[in-house]
Amino acid sequence: MTSATGAGPARPLRADAARNHRRLVEAAATAFESDGPDVALEEIARRAGVGVATLYRRFRTRDQLVRAVLEAVFAAEIEPTAAAGDGDPWTDLAGSLSRAVEAIAARRTILTLAREAGVFDVESVQRYGRTLNRLLDRARDAGAVRPELSPRDLSAVLVMALAVAEGAEGTPDATGADRRRYVALLLDGLRPGHPPLPTPSDL
Template sequence: MNDPGQRPLRADALRNAERLVLAARQAFAEDGPEVSLEEIARRAGVGVATLYRRFPSKDDLVRAVLLWRYEERVAPVLETALVDPDPWRGVVSSLEAAMGLACEEQCTFLAAKSMHNLADGIQDHYFANFTKIVARAQAAGAVRADLTPEDLPPIAYMLLGALRIVRAPDWDWRRYLGLLLDGLRPEGATPLPELRG
C-alpha cells in the first residue's frame, strides 16, 4: 500500500490503508460506485478523518484499489507470459488477465469522478510488458508481423470499451476476445494500412 517514492507508512497507518482499500472494493461491488466515503470508512472501522488523511479524494481511493488488484491479478500473469515457452499463450493470457480485471472491477472504475490519470503507471507497466510479450510471439511467427507497439493500446481499448456499452447479463467478453485474437494471427491476415507519422 506504499506508493513508490513515498515514505513508508507506520504499521498502524498501513493497516488502516489496507482496511480502507479492502472495504472500498467491497463497497463498490455491493453498493455501487456512488457509495460514500463515509460508508467506506465505517466498513473499514476507521474515522472519516483517517480516510481523508490517506486518500484525499475518492479517485485516490479508487486508484489504490485498482493498483492493488492489478498487482494481485495481472502483474503475475505478465511475468509468466514473458517467459512462457508458448509465446501465443502468453499473448492470450495477458489479454485475458486485463479483461478479467476490468470486468471484475467495473464498479470500481465507475466510482472514479475523473478517468484522467486514474490508471497512471498501471497502463505504462502493462503495455511495456505486453509489447515484449507480443514481440516474442511475432518472432515465433504466432502473431502477424505488421502489428506495431502503437497498435496494442487501441486493440486492448477496443475490448475494454465494450464493457462500458454492453450491459446484458449473459454477455461474455471471451467471445469478443476470441474474435480479436483471430485478427492477430498471421494466417489469412490482410495488409494493414500504413501508420501515419
Template sequence: MADARALGLRADAARNYERIVVAAGQAFEEVGPAVTLEQVARQAGVGVATVYRRFRNRDQLVRAVVEHVITTEIQPVDIVASDDPWQDLTDFLNRSLDALTGRRVMIALARETDAIGPEAFAPFLRWMDELAGRLVDAGLVRPELVGQDLGAVIIMVLAMTQVRGESDSPARRRYLALLLDGLRPTSNVLPGVPLEPIMPC
C-alpha cells in the same frame, strides 16, 4: 504501481491501507460513484480519520483502487515471460477480463477523474513491447504488430466487460476468440499506423 509496500507503510498501517482500498472497491460497485469516504471507513472497519489520513479525496481513493486491482489481479507476476508468448498473451487478456468484469463503476470513475496516468502503466507498456516482439519473432501474429496494438486490444477487452454474465460465459469466450484471431498472421496488412500508447482505464 503504488501499493502498501511500495508506500513504505508500517505493518499495521499497511493492513489498514489494504482494508480501505478493498472496501472502497466493493463500495463503488455496491453503493455507486457517490459513495463517501465515511461509508468506505464503515465498510473497512476503520475510523474516518484513518481514511482521511491516507486519502484526502475520492480521486486519490479511485487511483488506489485501480492500482490495487492491477497489481494484485492483472499484472503478470514480476512481468516474467514464459517460453510460450501466445499463452502469455491469452493469460494476460483473460486475467484482465476476469478482474475488470463487475467493476463498471470503478472503470467509469477512473476515466471520469483521470485517476491513472501513463506512469502507472509504464511496466505494462514495456512488457507489451517485449511481448509483441516475441510474438512476431515466433511467427504467431501479424508481422507488423507492435506493443501499442496490444494496448488497443486491452481497450477492446474493457468493452467486453460490458457483456452481461460471468467472465467465462460463452459470449465472452466467443468475443475473446474473435479478438485473438484478429492478431493471427494474414496476408492483409494492417492499415494506418498504431496509436500512441493508450491507457486501459
C-alpha cells in the same frame, strides 16, 4: 511511485497506519463494485472498521482514495496478467490478453472512477505495457502473429473486447462466456495469414 495522497514520494507507514491504509483500500475496492461509484466515504470507513476521521487522515479527498484503490487493483490483478512466460509465444500472448479482459471487466467501476478523476498511475500502466510488449515481440519473432502488429494494436484489442462485452447502452452486460467468444474473434485477427493492416494514421 507517488504516495497514495499524491503528495510526493511515499514514506514508510507505521504498522497501525499501514494496516488502516490496507483496510480502507480493500473496503473501498469492494464497496465501489458492490454499491456503485457514489458509495459514501462513511460506509467505506465502516466496512474497514475505522472511523471516518481515520479515512480523512489517510486520504484528504475522494480522488486520492480512488487513486490508491486503482494502484492496488492494478498491481494485484491486472499487471500479473501480462507476466512474461517462456512457453508457446502465441499461447502466452493470447492468454495474457484474455486474462486482462477478465480482470478489467471485474473492475469496471473502479477503472471508470479512476478515468473520470484523472488518477491513472502512469508508472504502473507503463510497466504493464513493457511486459505486454515483450510477449508481443516473442510472438512476432516466432511468426505467430501478424508482423505489422504494434503495442497500440494490442491496447485497441483490449478496448474493443471490453466495449463489445459490455453491450449497447441499456442492455445487460455480457457473460463471461460472451467475453471469451468476443476475445477469441479478436485474437484470430492478430494471427498471420490475413491481408496486411492499413498503416496507422500517426505514421
